Amino acid sequence: MGDFDFQVIINSLPFLWQGLQLSLWLTFLAIIGGLAFGTLLALARLSGIRTLAFVAAGYVNLIRSIPLILVIFWFYFLVPLALGRPVGGFQSALIAFVMFEAAYYSEIMRAGIQSVRKGQVHAGQASGLGYWQIQRYIVLPQAFRNMIPILVTQGIILFQDTSLVFVVSLRDFMTASSIVARTEGRLVEMYLFAALVYFVICFAGSMLVRYLKGRMAT
Amino acid sequence: MNYNWNWGILFEEQYFNWLLSGLGWTVSVALSAWVMAFTLGSLVGVGRTVPNRLVRTLCTAYVELFRNIPLLVQMFIWYFAVPELVPDDMGRWMKRDMPNPEFVTAVIALGFYTASRVAEQVRAGIETVPAGLNAAAKSQGLSLGQTYRYILLPISFRLIVPPMTSEFLTIFKNSSLALTIGLLELTAQSQQIAEYTFQGFEAFTAATVIYVCIALLATILMQLLERHTRIPGYVGKEA
Numbered sequence: 001m002g003d004f005d006f007q008v009i010i011n012s013l014p015f016l017w018q019g020l021q022l023s024l025w026l027t028f029l030a031i032i033g034g035l036a037f038g039t040l041l042a043l044a045r046l047s048g049i050r051t052l053a054f055v056a057a058g059y060v061n062l063i064r065s066i067p068l069i070l071v072i073f074w075f076y077f078l079v080p081l082a083l084g085r086p087v088g089g090f091q092s093a094l095i096a097f098v099m100f101e102a103a104y105y106s107e108i109m110r111a112g113i114q115s116v117r118k119g120q121v122h123a124g125q126a127s128g129l130g131y132w133q134i135q136r137y138i139v140l141p142q143a144f145r146n147m148i149p150i151l152v153t154q155g156i157i158l159f160q161d162t163s164l165v166f167v168v169s170l171r172d173f174m175t176a177s178s179i180v181a182r183t184e185g186r187l188v189e190m191y192l193f194a195a196l197v198y199f200v201i202c203f204a205g206s207m208l209v210r211y212l213k214g215r216m217a218t
Numbered sequence: 219m220n221y222n223w224n225w226g227i228l229f230e231e232q233y234f235n236w237l238l239s240g241l242g243w244t245v246s247v248a249l250s251a252w253v254m255a256f257t258l259g260s261l262v263g264v265g266r267t268v269p270n271r272l273v274r275t276l277c278t279a280y281v282e283l284f285r286n287i288p289l290l291v292q293m294f295i296w297y298f299a300v301p302e303l304v305p306d307d308m309g310r311w312m313k314r315d316m317p318n319p320e321f322v323t324a325v326i327a328l329g330f331y332t333a334s335r336v337a338e339q340v341r342a343g344i345e346t347v348p349a350g351l352n353a354a355a356k357s358q359g360l361s362l363g364q365t366y367r368y369i370l371l372p373i374s375f376r377l378i379v380p381p382m383t384s385e386f387l388t389i390f391k392n393s394s395l396a397l398t399i400g401l402l403e404l405t406a407q408s409q410q411i412a413e414y415t416f417q418g419f420e421a422f423t424a425a426t427v428i429y430v431c432i433a434l435l436a437t438i439l440m441q442l443l444e445r446h447t448r449i450p451g452y453v454g455k456e457a
Binding site for chain 1: 289291294298408409432
């Protein structure tokens with residue numbers, strides 16, 4: 001332990017920072033995409049249209065029973081095949097994360113939407129609003145508000161999950177740390193440093209969740 | 219999209235055996251890690267509710283530490299860093315003589331990680347037991363140990379069966395991370411078949427179907443357990 005080499009970490013900071021930027025960017029885009037697709041899935045499940053609800057439920061349950069790594073492999077294989085040309089690793093990973101997270105977000109959304117009282121929808125209908133207007137102006141804003149803490153929690157989980165792009169060698173923070181660790185032969189330093197960085201970010205996120213929960217309770 | 223279908227590939231002896239051995243590793247990693255996570259997680263979860271402040275702080279620290287670091291990083295630390303950090307003799311043993319190093323490391327990493335999640339469920343379960351029961355136990359002269367043994371634990375463990383079910387399912391999925399340290403479990407085997415045969419569609423479908431079956435089977439088992447352990451008339455679905 002005496003020969004812990006801080007210099008190797010300092011020297012590789014610019015390279016690691018690039019990786020971290022990719023991790024954060026991937027997290028951000030996947031949250032946006034996952035939320036959008038997840039909301040659609042949740043609306044489909046609550047639409048009352050039998051086939052639509054059935055298909056959406058099937059999708060959600062399928063995705064939720066397989067590991068994320070397998071989903072990443074699936075889309076690395078499928079996306080180029082479907083488009084008929086090779087695409088960058090980032091796009092495939094992003095699609096995989098959006099498709100995967102949407103299943104989890106849709107469950108959160110469904111609970112959130114169901115937490116909005118039925119009377120609100122009826123009031124909207126009585127005021128002559130259409131389905132999409134009711135969702136857009138009445139149900140979803142209230143649902144989102146109730147869900148903010150749990151959505152942030154899911155965002156933290158997603159950020160941790162992005163480390164799994166390591167399996168397809170996309171250069172996120174984890175892969176960058178691992179590259180430095182191997183080329184410099186400094187496995188202990190680099191992996192402990194990676195753990196520290198992830199911990200600080202995720203712990204800060206969970207403090208934010210606690211703060212948000214406290215504010216909602218009042 | 220042009221693609222040469224060949225579902226028969228999955229039933230060729232070599233690849234079929236790969237899938238089978240992958241399934242074997244997935245199940246053994248998940249079940250072994252579950253035993254560890256359940257035991258340790260229960261202790262830590264109980265520790266977060268005891269009156270002793272030091273124990274509570276330590277257990278909270280454990281949960282925060284293991285929950286806020288990605289499982290992949292933890293896996294690498296256990297596999298690459300820990301043998302360098304422990305005393306020399308032990309490190310040498312871990313690197314050279316430890317039997318099945320990938321399997322053991324995967325179980326340890328997954329076990330410690332999942333324990334932090336189990337601990338949260340156990341703590342939540344104990345906290346939902348009405349405060350009156352605790353007070354009643356005290357007024358009857360039960361010691362702290364007796365209160366946990368006869369009142370808090372029997373009730374809370376029966377209450378947390380549903381959230382534990384989802385942790386139990388998650389551990390099977392998370393066992394796929396063992397492939398990053400070279401354990402050829404189910405996902406790794408399907409990836410390997412895809413690389414050898416270029417039949418990615420068939421290989422990944424096989425793995426997907428097997429994972430879905432595991433999830434169904436685990437859900438059914440846990441539902442039986444839930445029905446068996448339900449507390450009649452207590453908070454829950456029917457109350």
